[in-house]
Amino acid sequence: MKILTVTGYKPMEINIFNEEDERVTYVKAAIKKRLIPMIEEGLEWVILSGQMGVEMWTAEVIFDLQDNYDVQLGIFPPFENQDSRWPEPLQEKYQSIVATADFYKPLYQGDYRGAYQFKAKNLWLADKSDACLLLMDQEYPGSTRFFYEIAKRYLPNHAIYTITPTDLDDVVEEIRMANPDYWM
Numbered sequence: 361m362k363i364l365t366v367t368g369y370k371p372m373e374i375n376i377f378n379e380e381d382e383r384v385t386y387v388k389a390a391i392k393k394r395l396i397p398m399i400e401e402g403l404e405w406v407i408l409s410g411q412m413g414v415e416m417w418t419a420e421v422i423f424d425l426q427d428n429y430d431v432q433l434g435i436f437p438p439f440e441n442q443d444s445r446w447p448e449p450l451q452e453k454y455q456s457i458v459a460t461a462d463f464y465k466p467l468y469q470g471d472y473r474g475a476y477q478f479k480a481k482n483l484w485l486a487d488k489s490d491a492c493l494l495l496m497d498q499e500y501p502g503s504t505r506f507f508y509e510i511a512k513r514y515l516p517n518h519a520i521y522t523i524t525p526t527d528l529d530d531v532v533e534e535i536r537m538a539n540p541d542y543w544m
Contacts, residue, residue: 361490361519363405364398365507366391368414368495368523373502376413379449384417387495390523390531392421394493399429407434407488409481410442410457412450414495419457432462438481439468482510491519498524 376383391414395406406422408415422433435458443454458464467484468477485507486492492511496504511520536542 361398361401361403363407363489363491364395364403365485365489365492365511366395366406366408366415366418366494367411367485367492367507368504369502370411370413373413379453386528386532386535387414388417388421389535390528391418391493391495392425393531394521394523395421395425395431396429398493399425399431403431405432405434407436407485409485410435410437410454412443412446412454416450416453416457419461423460434463435461436464436481436484437466438477439470439472440466441471442466444471478506479510482507483514486510486514489515489519491515491521493521493523495523498522 371377371379374383395403406418408418410416410419419433419435422431425431426433443451446454467481492507492515494504494508494511496502496508501508508520
């Protein structure tokens with residue numbers, strides 16, 4: 361596997377309304393835990409559309425991993441200015457991520473024109489990927505279900521990886537147990 365698409369929930373879908381929420385740390389730790397073995401086995405590119413939430417957090421994880429691993433980040437939003445209606449702090453964060461990414465190219469020139477751009481983005485990402493990693497609960501898939509349905513059609517089952525609520529619980533417990541105060 362050389363190219364991996366990563367996607368998942370937007371922050372409001374998992375009741376995160378502040379980037380400083382400690383749950384963001386756990387999500388990022390779970391993403392990192394899944395990415396490192398893939399990178400060590402030859403993963404070269406992580407691609408995403410740059411949407412807020414899991415995708416932006418993944419970009420930050422990739423930037424951290426680039427200190428020790430040779431992995432690149434490509435951002436392919438469905439259209440230009442996808443962040444134009446986001447809260448200002450997220451717009452600033454997005455612009456910083458786009459400026460730091462190894463590759464950036466919107467799939468459509470210009471602003472939002474219709475929902476077809478999101479479907480086209482999902483199709484494009486699935487087509488260009490060898491596999492995908494989704495932070496998703498099967499019972500409550502949220503907007504991630506749109507990419508998941510396309511991934512099931514275009515990628516073999518063994519190429520669809522997920523981070524589930526159980527995986528997140530495990531990461532939370534690992535982080536807590538790593539704290540020496542936990543054992544007192």
